[in-house]
Amino acid sequence: MNRTIHFTLNGKSVTREAPTHRLLLDLLRDEIGLTGTKEGCGTGDCGACTVMLNGKPVNSCLVLSGELDGADIVTIEGLNIGPELHPVQKTFLQDGGAQCGYCTPGMLMMSKALLDENPNPTEDDIRYALSGNLCRCTGYAKIIQAVQDAAAILRNKNV
């Protein structure tokens, strides 16, 4: 069944007709053409497709289009702040948080979600926050470092 949905995507309002069973992940990638959000498993087990939905991180492979009317969605393409990269994007660059890069958009969105909620995360906080985001390349250490460094940048900004 098709349904017309209105939502905000990376700050812009969007109106779309989509089958209610279409996954948010597929809506973003196949219909809107934003392929920065990655599909790693399609079953909510890997975190590669993490986006922000109404300010909370979700696996977009577990969200149906039918639920999206009125929603506010931010994807990796909307993570930067104007022309500036988000601090966590900068620290992923600097610390080597990305290798093959396929888990990276999901990692970044989950890191942003953590930092939005907890600007002073401990290493354990970061490990727990990212434990649903699988990475096969980096061994996680550089990712954890990048989130710590991003937290430091954000703290300095707020001082």
Place this chain on the structure above:
Amino acid sequence: MSELTVVGKPVQRVDAEEKITGRAVYGYDLVLPNMLYGKTLFSTKAHALIKRIDTEKAKKLPGVVAVVTGEDVRWTHGESVKDKPFLAQGKVRFIGEPVAAVAAEDEDTAQAAVKLLEVEYEDLPVYTDPEEACKPGCVAIHEDFDKYRKAEFIVPGAMPNVAEHFKLRTGNVEQGFKESDLVLEERYFVPIIQHAAMEPHSAHAQFDRESGRLTIWVANDAPFRALHEITEALNMPKEKIRFINPLQGGGFGSKGGLKVEPIAVALAFHTNGRPVRVKFNREETFISTLTRHEAVVYSKTGVKKDGTLMAREMTIYWGAGAYAEKSPTVCIRGSLPAPGPYRIPHVKVDGYAVYTNKPVAGSYRGYGIPQGAWAGEQQMDEIAHRLGMDPIDIRMKNIFVEGDISYWGERLHAVGLKETLIKATEAIDYGKKSPNPKPGIKTGKGFACIQKPTRSPTTSAAGVLVNAKGEVTVLAGTVEIGQGCNTILSQVAAEELKVPMDKVRMHPLDTDVIPYDASTTSSRSTYHMGNAVRRASIHAREQIMEAARPMLEAEMREIDYADGKVFLKAQPQQALPIGEVVRRKLGINGEVRGDGSYTYEIGKDLDLETGHSDHASAFYMYATQAAEVAVDEDSGRVRVLRMSAAHDVGKAINPLNCVAQIEGGVVMGIGSALHEEMVVDPSGKVRNPSFLDYHLATSLDIPELISIVVECAEPEGPYGAKGLGEPGLAPTPAAIGNAVADAIGVRIYDLPLKPENVYWAMQKQKKKSAA
């Protein structure tokens, strides 16, 4: 040339920015104009004859454009044994084998059509154990094995279902055991695991009838080998086939060879020229692409009282799964150094690659080294304990050093192993007991050493373009799979042309324009392609200097090159930037092209009877890793607290990237040591084909990581470099195994060290000591 300016420096990755902004387009993301969507029907039987396939209902579904089965495509492929049909022909050999495929206007229709396909099977005996599948009387999984086209080096076994039998014969092991004071014999087991690259597999293909050209877009880490395999299978001229590589989201060995490609190609010949995309989802990737070989390893070692190794005999059954894929070469190159990096006078190894009715096994980061090390390095520790020796001392006594002749007959050079052993063990205070943190928790330490060869002989070729703006483009067939080759190769070009890194870019990979490269495998790229790019850069520089000479009105001996400029030695201020030289010589759109290639020319094939070769590998990588673990006595759960990893890389072209490769390899190894295992039931069905049930290491599983780079320069390597992609994983499980044995006082011979295995081992030990 003067001292190094870019090589050896911690340069940031050149490909990171597109990855952190979501702009990077991977194979799985790729959309082509007018594209059709392909879906695959997989076998539900592990070993069966196909009695009937009914495609009529699927064909009639509106929106379906093509339905293909093995009847439509008679092609077969395989790296060294041409045993795998594009789509099953007459029989299936594992659950997950592609049987038929559909192309439709959209994904939903394709999926619905696959459900309308009907297949009738007649069951055959199912073999899931490599040791059992080669017993006399077993039914041949490949009844036509003798008739298959095969590589020259294949030695089929005398037993059923053996696709390759590797033999190493040095000295006389029986005599060696007689002369030993202690002989230990044990069986070790390593289960099937999977690469689990975060990007699942996919491929796009298009066949244009007018031009007769076939184009394949795929994240494949050996596009030239894939091109060769398709050429051979289809009997088409090479010029008619083109591979284009979108970005690849990890590989670890899973994305070389042909996986989804044959299905996309089969469909592309039935879609009237429209491109077709075939994607595997995660479950399909688990069951139908590639796994790492399960291995049963029997190891028998004889040693003198003083710890001198006398003899080692190993018999290894490599579970190949249903098709040979890279099993013959994994069997050869994994079995050869399995006895370990030690001087041993008497060695006998028999490696058997055995067909089973399980998912296909192939190359996996480490190429057989982790399996051998799991057995050999644990046995080294056990021998040390039985002799009352320190595990460091027994290794120091026997370990390969510069100039040693290995047991396969090669004189070794650039051997940094001893230094890795010392540094890795020191880093975790090996030998000092770690305090038991709480009651019920036992701690222990262990380490393991490895030596890894690389695929030899092989060739890499490269081109380097310099334009009139002084910008450099590198044409190299090495695939950026996450390992950082684009950064390393850019550094090499920047170094030789003395330009800043931001002036260098890597050309996208397209077999129509990129020079030949053997493969992005075997930790070979920095060494082989590094040499090729270096030579191509020097070739470009020489042409630029030659072109600049008349412009500077000088002789060659009067000019020199620095900072991207050609200058007069006598008047260095008289300098021409390379862009200007190109512009004046060839015009504003001109380009100077340098070419270079590298082949490890003296590489020799192994003798088929003895396994000997005096140049078996272009170079050898050496590493030692040491682990400190904590074991929970109540649950058997193992936690790795610290892990040091010392790797002899020859020369670190990019120290940041070295650490990245080591950390990634170590953590992948921790997963394989503690929890990774593809569970296959007796019917051949994978029981855990999801990330929910197949436990990769997560951010909660990682220990303190201590990466140590040792530089024992390889004279033939670029700037002395060897390779590093694979060795981070290889000694990890054995080091953890030794640490667990140190902690709990009992040794576990089967991977993974999951809580129930460790718990029951401790219970057994308790009962034993009570009795």
